Amino acid sequence: MDLAIVLRYRKAVTYGHHTLLAALEEHATSVRYEVSFATTADECAAQIRQARERAARVLVLWSFYSPDAAALAGELAEIRAAAPGATHIAGGVHATAEPIQTLDAGWDVAAVGEGETTLLRLVDAAGDPAGVPGLVYRDADGTVVKTGRAERRDLDTYRAFPVAHKRFNPIEITRGCIYACRFCQTPFMFSARFRHRSVENVRWHVRRMREHGLRDVRFITPTSLSYGTQTEEPQLDAVEELLAACREEIGPDGRVFFGSFPSEIRPEHISVDALRLVRRYCDNDNLIVGAQSGSTGVLAAAKRGHGVEEVRRAVRLGIQEGFRINVDMIFGMPGEGPSDVDDSLALARELADLGARIHAHTFMPLPGTPWRDAPPGDVDPATISEVDRLSSRGALYGHWQRQREHANRLAEAAKAYPRPGRSRTLLPLAAQPPAED
Template sequence: MVDLVLILRYRKAVTYGFHVLLGALEEHETRTSYEVVFAESASSATAAVREALPRARRVLVLWSFYSPDAAALAEEVNAIKAAAPGALHVAGGVHASAEPVQTLDAGWDVAAVGEGEPTLLRLVDAGGDPVGVPGLAYRDDTGAVVRTGKPERLPLGTFRGFSLRWQKYNAIEITRGCVYACRFCGTPFMFSARFRHRPVDDVRWHVDRMRERGLRDVRFITPTAMSYGSDDESPNLAAVEELLASCKEGIGPDGRVFFGSFPSEIRPEHVSVEALHLVRKYCHNDNIIVGAQSGSQRVLDAAKRGHGVEEIRRAVRLGVAEGFRINVDMIFGMPGESAEEAAASLGLARELADLGARIHAHTFMPLPGTPWRDAPPGDVDPDMITEVDRLSQRGALYGHWQKQRDHAARLADAAKAYPRPGRSRTLLRLDPPT
């Protein structure tokens, strides 16, 4: 009999979190005998639980998801529990970290709060018993919520960024945390409002392993690409060049390096001729993503973006002049956004599209774990929708902004059901100036 079976509810939409957990696990020495099973559907997860229970002392089903997926996956976890009782279902990721009680009430048995690598290793050492393992929340026999405290926060290079043993690869996380602490983003509030960077030699180790296995494309996960190596708001181009040069050398002449494109972006004020020349010199992407978010200076200030509207225009002009295709992230329906400010965002979108940029449109979602968690959902009036559709029809705008309107409404309803003490709309600065 094996001590522990870990069943990963493995979805293509969310794989990175599992890959880094497996990367940490494969190096970890433990007395616990365990197996890892990948379940790519609800039915395969149900079958895996049924198969594992007779031969394992404990079975854990691990879940990772973002807030917009929480409601649908809650239905799934409860269906699996009804069809195959006996396993312990553990939810991780940004939603579980931000809303552990809501997660437990939705049907999961345990919520992992914070960074998952040290928590999983301690949980494996404990044979899957959550009692006393830091970084967890669960209910005891009386129904009271037990919180086991914060997990240890370690340097980013402590654990591998993907798994060799299970052959699960992904973009390499080079920075965790973010000093900017934008009010709509969960990253700085889950990982702290400071940067932790993976050292260049550690990134190179990952690139070398990729090349050995025939992988040829190197991409990066970072909240702000040009902040690599920096401790503050100033870009460190020397550190960026050292990183990119090493990665280009490591992946070899047949490989490709992508930087400042999906799944990362460049802040507008960090776009400079020097920065773009580094991308051109070492990388293969002909496009970059610029995070703009709004065409209203007041909304940008309220969101604590740390840059202005003019810097957005300047970034797009520079990028186009240097021969890049520019994708600009914009969020419509931000908290407290007036009709005039919404029109300013739409006007900026048109202006940037005329320069040759493509607008990646989003609808504001009040995400758990952010200062704007209790804000009303993003709303786009019919006239705005018509204008956005026109941009889309000419190929100048793309994104899932319409679907995000529905997600935003569900998140707002969930937030009302789980109010945070001591929060008010006044504190959130939701109302536009009079």
């Protein structure tokens, strides 16, 4: 056996691994390899030891979000001690944004950017990273080696999930995002433009799901009603073509979910026509609306591309058309002052009175974003009390308290790896210069 690939397979990041396996199962290569799944640290160590007996090289593939990086670095150290001799490769948004930090945390290689073509080239090289685009590692002398940008291909090039492995997940219909919100990692990993999977390609995936007994179709997309467009204006005819195709393929006993978890809808995209389109073809009775703040100043600083009134209108229309509306809001964003907090809390109460539920988050300075060096979200006691009151009446939910802890850890990590020429000092919103384009 030339190569053994062990996936450190965690529930929170299965989509990324599935995408890699989907590309791999269609790839013709002369390299003899095997793939295994490790769902715990102990299982990962055991599989490494077994693979070392039959394979010339063992690769362990990791994928994780930035808030999980510190904990997984500790797990990596334990696995290395229990099972030496493997090459550990980290991919995903954190490794892309902070490759040197990832190497210093213990991984041998950071995979930067989209991973499909990088993995295929790596397999063809029997696991040798030299010359494979999309990787960062240190050579024998400790010098950092960057192999260049990973290749980006049309979304139809690779499957959304690996059929041969019978591992299914929501279908990624759009990659990248034109909005480039300052707190979000998506557009800075996948580029600030949309790439859409074609309707016929989505049909193929739904057909495979049905053949394997699955009856629920869901989608991965940064903004649901942007399907089919390259601008800020929705193309409802493209959305209808997609949803009609999925409804036809999944059959009368299947279900289609759109604009609900794991994706959302931008508030300015919501209209009566759009809502009735979802109602006609889909089975979800709830929608997720990305508001993020009730402060006009915070929304402008974050480059959200919409205002507060669009949020109010979206919630009213959604409830009017019979949907339960969940509204994402982030507390503690950079430059947020007391009046901005008051505006957000007032909006949260107003929307809750209409019947919406608030999905509360604490701002985290995520690597790879323009606000990477901003202070962690600071939620004052008065805000916490108000948020708790909303929560107690069932109008608010979320892991915002846990995110406060993650935010502090990310801020400390950022201090250890400062970006040249970037100041971490942020003025109150009223004193900030206009946002650059």
